[in-house]
Amino acid sequence: MTSEQDLPEVEVLENPRVKPVNVEEEMKTSYINYAMSVIIGRAIPDVRDGLKPVHRRSLFAMWEMGNTHDKAYKKSARVVGEVMGKFHPHGDSSIYGTIVGMAQPWTYRMMLADGQGNFGSIDGDSPAAMRYTEIRLKPEAEELLADLDKETVGFVPNFDESLEEPSVLPAKLPNLLINGSDGIAVGMATKMPPHNLGEVCKAIIYYLDHPDATVENLMEILPGPDFPTGGVIMGTDGIKSAYHTGYGKLTVRGVADIDETGKREHIIITEIPYQVNKSRLIEHIAELVREKRIDGISDIRDESDKEGMRIVIDLKKGTHPQMVLNHLFKHTALESTFGVINLAIVDNQPKVLGLIPLIEQFVKHRITVITRRSEYDKRKAEERAHILRGLLHAIDNIDAVIATIRASKTADEAKGALVEKFDLDEAQATAILQMQLRRLAALEKQKLVDEREQLEAEIRRLMELLSSETNIRAEIARELTESEAKFGDKRRTEITFDPTTIDKEDLIPNKQVLVCLTKHNYVKYIDIDAYRTQGRGGRGVMGISTKDEDFVEQVFVAYTHDHLLCFTSEGRAYWLRVFDIPEGSRQSRGKAIVNLLNLKDDERVTAVIPVKEFCADRFFLFLTEHGMTIKIPQDEFSRPRSTGVNAITLRDDDHLVHVIVTDGSQEVLITTRYGQSLRFHEDQISLRHRNALGVIGMRMRDDDVVRSLTVVEEGKLLLTITEAGYGKRTSFDEYRGHGRGTLGVRNIKVGRNDGVVTAFAVSEDEEIILMSADGNVIRTKVNKISIQGRSTRGVRMMKINAKDRVVGVTSLSPEESQELQDIPQAEIIDEGDEDLAPDQE
Template identity: 40%
Template sequence: MTKKKPETHERILHENLEDIMAEGFASYAKSIIQERALPDARDGLKPVQRRILYAMYEAGNTFDKPYHKSAKTVGNVIGNYHPHGDSSVYEAMVRLSQDWKIRLPLVDMQGNNGSIDDDPAAAMRYTEARLSQISNYMLKDIEKDTVEWVLNFSDEKYEPTVLPARFPNLLIHGISGIAAGYATNIPPHNLNEVVNATIYRIQHPDCSLDDLMHFVKGPDFPTGGIVMGEEGIRQAFATGRGKVMIRSKVEVKQTRTVKQLIVTEIPYEVVKSAMVKKIDEIRLNKKIDGILDVRDESDRTGLRVVIDLKRDANDEQILNYLYKNTDLQISYTYNTIAIVDKAPVQMSLAQCLDAFIAHREDVVLRRSRFELKRKKARAHILEGLIRAVSIMDEIIKIIRASKNKTDAKNNLILRFDFTEEQAEAIVTMRLYRLTNTDVKELRTEFAALQKEIKQLEAIVADKDVLHRVIIDELKEINETFQTPRRTQVEAEFKEIVIDEKAMIADEQVVVTITRDGYVKRVSMRSFNASQGTPTGHKDGDAVLCYGPASTLDTLLLFTDRGNYAYLSVYELEEAKWKDLGSHLSNYLKIDGTEKMIKACLVKSFEPSIQIIMASKYGMIKRMRLSDLEVSRHNKAMVCMKIGKLDAMVQVQFSDRPDDLVMMAGVSGFALQYPVSEVARSTARTKGVKAMNLQKGDTIADFCLAAPETEQILVINTQAQMKRMKADEIAKIHRPGKGSRLCKLVKSNPSQICRLLPVTDQEIQMMADDEELTFKARDISMMPASSTFSTPFGKHENVAVIEPLTCVSNGQWPAEEEEVTQQTLFR
């Protein structure tokens, strides 16, 4: 007989998933905000920090006692109060001990507790720690019912919800944290300044921000530095949000051989080793000229980073460049958010002080009530003891006649009307207390207690007396901990002005650019040592152009998608002649699929130079070179609007209005007309029609020629060539079909590749994998009606390597008016 399975009753909840997630996340966010990431406005501590300090205090691990192993403290914190990972507790404990992160560390750690170079602290089993002296003032009077207590996670012990905190730790300590939907970033401030402002706020509750800023000048970072921007500080103190700039302190020193920039203070939370490495990278990559060496000479006596410069270097420009491009200068954003009444609040300076003052009022009141109750109880007992001394003989008789202690107490209460507490004190009193000296001590103690009780009653009853007590305790803090300001505050932010070219050495180099966008800068030494060797490029790529350049020149590049970009030659990474180089995407934002079609050098963007561009499907446009200059050139920008199926095929530079456009289609038709027939337009336009193309034909190339140009070199896609008279190209108005450049052979039609004006310069060309060098005048002179000669044999992949030339000043008018139409052809 089989047993029946017990019936199960399923409980199915029909709830919206969004509601379930929202409720769960709200609970999680509340926990993160209140119990982990944000500090309490009263004591300026996150829960983990508060638990660390209290666990050390509870274990007697105070500043006047021996050190304990850090592992012991971490174990106490995890086991009793903070059920999280040991690493999170130890890291919080280490940070509380680091004097380059906290103006006055709350933990005194012995051993390796990390460094300003971001070195990690030693493991907790190696380090020892105890509370610092100032932490004593964070926890003082905690046992006098000054704060609320709650059960710990296991309901075994009680822990404080806040520490008594005798000074405004939220501002002095400084803190950062990220919660769900909230983040806080509060810098450290000077202890003495904040305490003086607190005293003034107590005395003048309605004081203005200007009054408070008379005391609190701004943040005071443990690493020093210079804070610039009083307006940002004021905004932060007024609203809880603001931005300031922190700059390193740098001294310029002239030695016999070099100049030196000596850094003695750096911005807050900057990793010194990373900063030094960045400066050295600038030196190695020759981003600026003049830096010889960078050394970290820091030791136990203080921070010192030395930057050696050439004797004739512009130290001000170099320092400004380093301020702008390294962590020698950073921006710091105030975001003063803390927990007030269990909710996150963005707090002004006045609100931070008011929250602390309200907390201290509560703490001192609770302490006073606690001590008042205790002293009154003691005075009551002393009153009974003093009375008992005068009737001690009768009391002894009553005690001897009593059955036990309880009976003795009851008999004393009945006979002399003592209270329960007084009777207990009498029966437990030792006989030696009956001496004359002890009786006097009891009366002296009673008198002192009466005075203290009167003072405590005044504190509880009168708020002015309460405030005087708080002020006296704050003054004690100021006297005990003298903290001179380390951070210098400057009212105005000094804008950094950099003339980068003034810091670059004018050096001759060779620049190479490939069609796929690989570019490099080669020293003349490497270039001369590699004469006759092709420059390095990846398989399937081809060299677009190369040539000598100055490091002060600007490299201007055009792509087949109608975009252009430019960057300074000195910014290019130096490489060897045989190296591949770096892709342009390493220097600016550019689509990796774009092909380079033109590159040149410019010293300045002159309006007297005009740029002529043509697209594959017969459009042409003209614009000024000066129109390409922009303030930010870290990405590719549009110079000609190109359709998805179209492509820009050629770019040329015109230096005078009477230049001629000589344009050829792939099928062999060509025409020429003055460049002034192309209307000037702006960057984001398609241009105008350049040539009437037959069906299936496209633009192969165009060149600009002076009116006196007599001959043109024509090259086809098989590396066949011909030299012909320029007059044989049809001279007609734009647009037109043109005339044929060569005889049409239907069985093997030629496809035009390039048009080049004939000059005395050598032409370099890659035909398949063969590099050809020749002069145009060496090519056979042939009429337009003939086919082509084959001086180097037939090839499949043909690419002319152009010389990298510098665009010089032209003769185009700088004004906007159009050039007067001249005689079409001379």
Template identity: 40%
Template structure:
């Protein structure tokens, strides 16, 4: 007979929705989420029950883990052996579980994330406290259901003599639900249960007088009582867990940070690597070495610091940027009445209390039935002993055991159970003393029956039994709290000074954009000679600075570069520096105009900038202190075709002098330039003729004696006194600085301000000729003079750039 294929035409979304719904229900109820009553996931419950049933308990020897895993898979949990073994190992890890439920011999992993040894190498047994979870399971206290192949029975929940869900916590991800319940101190949880039993409407505030908050197996410091309270009230809340760290002094003025406790579920090895990466990547300069000195006596991580470094500042940086401090988010979801439920502290305690009431009630019913059955037997034996001779005679006259029992029942009105006990009685028991023993047993049984009946009929007695048992567990297993709780979450502020050790360096910047910092040792070894630089380049800035300083580099495109000194490349004096474009991206035609160093940006000063089209602007120094500096930042909003020709730091200067290409000079007070934001264009500084443009700007201090050196495109130079130019207003044409020639007139290349203290002027021509001119060799002349030739335009080329070289002390 051929089998015909059957097709069902169903919408895909219905099929997938139905299948995924069933799968999700299974994952939620029977895999990833713990039960609110015993705090266990199914795989954990099955492991504990399998070990208990096989006699692998705390009072017996250890047994191979593989044997237990095989037993769990074969009888209760038809899944992969790896998942079962991993669950079993977790129950034995004292840094993951507050009170271990499994004791293990052998390598069961580590805080560094190391894998445990294979199950064939390790041995395990139930811990003493796990025995409390299983106590009375054989007294019909919990519901048993058939296992996956109906060959055995397994419990749906464990009796749980202590509230395991709160004590050991839980974590898991299912379909649409996740849970994160932190572990707590056993004695605090039991005190909360007792309080809730005495006062069923106890508030979270009242409960928190005994249960102060989570207690992680790894210790640490918990911050944020408000977050704990919110979690207990709603099921969700956030706390901060930070490592326990102490600062210890070392010889030679150094210090080290010693960490002895780390946050819960943080991988120690990864955390140490991350700390060391901050040192290696030079994000944190103050650390010289990171060592893991942990051994079997306890955890110890040592962070050795460089000399004169603020240890608390380094610690704050590490709290903020590594797993030395983490956030923990409560998400207290558990299976309650077969449904995933967001649990509050009260609902967790109530779920457990209700469970215990049910367990103790069922246990009492079981014990009561046992006591009554035994009482019935004892009554029969006592009656038999009182008529012993008749009983013996009846038994001797019987054909067999069954006949003897029937005769006893019909002759003396014994029950079936009593008759069975009498015919099974051994002869040595038939002594005169046994009647007293039976009478004592009867009295004891009567007392037990009365007690159990009282428990079953009185809610108060039931409550007292539960409280007494919880107190016994508390007395036996309570441990001191490991985590410290602090009320507020500490705000972490990090200053750059903390991250960067104070170190003196020499910073150099060349005109072509090569920057570096050099150690004083490298500078001294070269005796300050042989500075590496291209032949066409010259030194724009050299200064003795500190690694905690910052330099601002101003460019011709109206930008500035914010450059912390510690982030400059550390290069020897005799080696070429690194080009600025490899640190920040520059435009192809962008060049450096000036460099200024700063310890901080608090001074009451401003930055003045001047453009080729005669625009002038000022911005407050504080505006130049930026947080993000991976690219150039706008300092002057230039029009198309314009460029910046000058940037200067205004401190005591009171006036500005601007020189133009067609030999006009204008001098005006700086007060006429208002202070504006960084991205503004500024105001007009000079009124330019057509085809004219500004070439130089000089800030003047009226009280100082200053002179101006002018260089023309024909190679002439002259020195003028500042008094030649009167102070006028902003945006004027200015006065003429050269005598106008009809044929081949002089045009101004640059005007440089000098103080007459032995400076030199560097003139560079289009042909690459460089001439150093001592200012003192020039005699002052008036405004209308065209000066004297210092270069031959024909042979040396046209001067294109002019710089003042300050004489070093």
């Protein structure tokens, strides 16, 4: 072993070509250079023409080759070779992939290449080899390249500095907004959605006319992205975020319809979200069915062809199609998220841009292009006009010009003589020497004169255009208008304001149900098909099991997705969704509504109205037990609160008993327990806000109380039902109009132990449902009920025992009952008018 001290000293010689560097700084600098090279030179599009370098080079190479839309197709391999050999030496696969993408209608909203052959499919199939396919430019792509030869953009050397290529295209169309972009760089990515060409052009034109326009102003014209594969964008929050900040999340759904033709129902998918692979979507659905995560699907078929997409999903018998569809949205790519990142290169720097900055950058680019193009055209026009002036001067002095030329020994000598003798410059003299003898004809001279005048007019136009930026912006608007007319098409993607998430509502079928509310405020809903249609006078079927002297008080038809506006005896309003009510059998009691609503002590629900939407031009008309009434706009109840709100103010010992919906221009009719009715116009009731005190609607004698409130409808009759099961229809014409606050007239004769349950308007083709306190329910058609005058008792509608009574009545429209079987009508029962109450008319 030799010790360190025994080693000889080594002389270190300095190499002038070796420089010491800090490794950390060198790695940082090298990585940044590499990252910027990838960001600017490969993955991120330029904000001006919306193209990455490979796309720009491919289009430019095809333009240089003359491979335009009006020429024959050229082999894709030839185009790829041209691009790779001259401008983009990064391999043929990336170039061919770029060209293929620009020719795929499911990839580009505005295709830039016109392909012939197999260019792949939306199922992810690969295109044919480049030696088999052919390609050429689309007219839209030529709009991006137009004016390239007029010094509108700068050119830079190609990779080996043997040729030049444009650093950006003139881009007459806003390609970045129309086609979007997708790319992953180093440490950043871009994902810009495509838009409709016509809408983008209109939005930019609006911005040119209104430089202070807001995103909200522009969204009235450009509501959102427009994907080549269509679909539905759920909600606008993501769009607004992307347009304001450059970032946003869009929930995109495919388009699926429920087909009910044939023995079984089908779901037919005709559009899928952007960038979703159709075959993988079908495979995923089949996998979910095999795993039993989605029930009700019996078969899946892909029937897509050249006419369009068509995926057919066969459903099992008894399956709710909407529920299956909602599960597909929730568990498959039929509903996808498109994350927007509007990252583009601006002045050689990557920046995230909102909608207005994107438009501003395009307009700025076009101002530069049109300015440079106009200056170029003006210079060329001035040069040509200058030549024409020399030619016309020579023609006017043709004899002297010819003599001068003939006297010269050489062309150069003749040129010099012309310049000196006729006050011309060299360019004019050269043109004169090159002039053909046919130009000496009178008509030829006139052509030169006309051309000079046209050029002078063009020069004046260009000078006017260049005189202010306002004129240039007007020229941009004119070109965009022409492009919209030439290339615009209809929007493919629908934008909806519906919620973007699938919640409980989306997984529950929106079916028609019968909602029952008892005197003790127990509530449930029952499938409407649980009841068969019976003839008038039948006994009915058991509809609810009641306990402790409870009985059914209200029954009405609604849909499971409806809002129920529940009004209480204390004049308060609560909100409830039908699907939040427990579904029960005919015999079940239901659930106490106090467990569903935050009711106060001794507060009871007395009126329930199903509402699909709250409108400002529709009203709730309230009626209390003592005849007080008030009218409030429906939209004052459009903001649900879990604690409820005050609807109206009540006087002592009064209670809210009835609420109806009106449009503000109708007559109404109030009916009391002892059979008195009052008709008057609702404009006699002033419009109030919530929590106001009402006015007197109807006066009553003794212990009489209000039982119903209905709208007088043309073509309908008043149906009155009593507690003893009697009923009749009466024409509204028999009730002459009285002023609000009067006693009214007799409507029906009632017995000593009888009273009116309700009275409301019905049409000839409706059905009604009656429910008794013991819970029996029957259905019968209105046209089976006889039409009688006011002072009659009517006919027997429902057989009930001495201790039972009718407590609830509701009606069904023809649409609601069209699938129900009609049982033959029972024999009319008329038991006379004995045991009636004293005359109250």
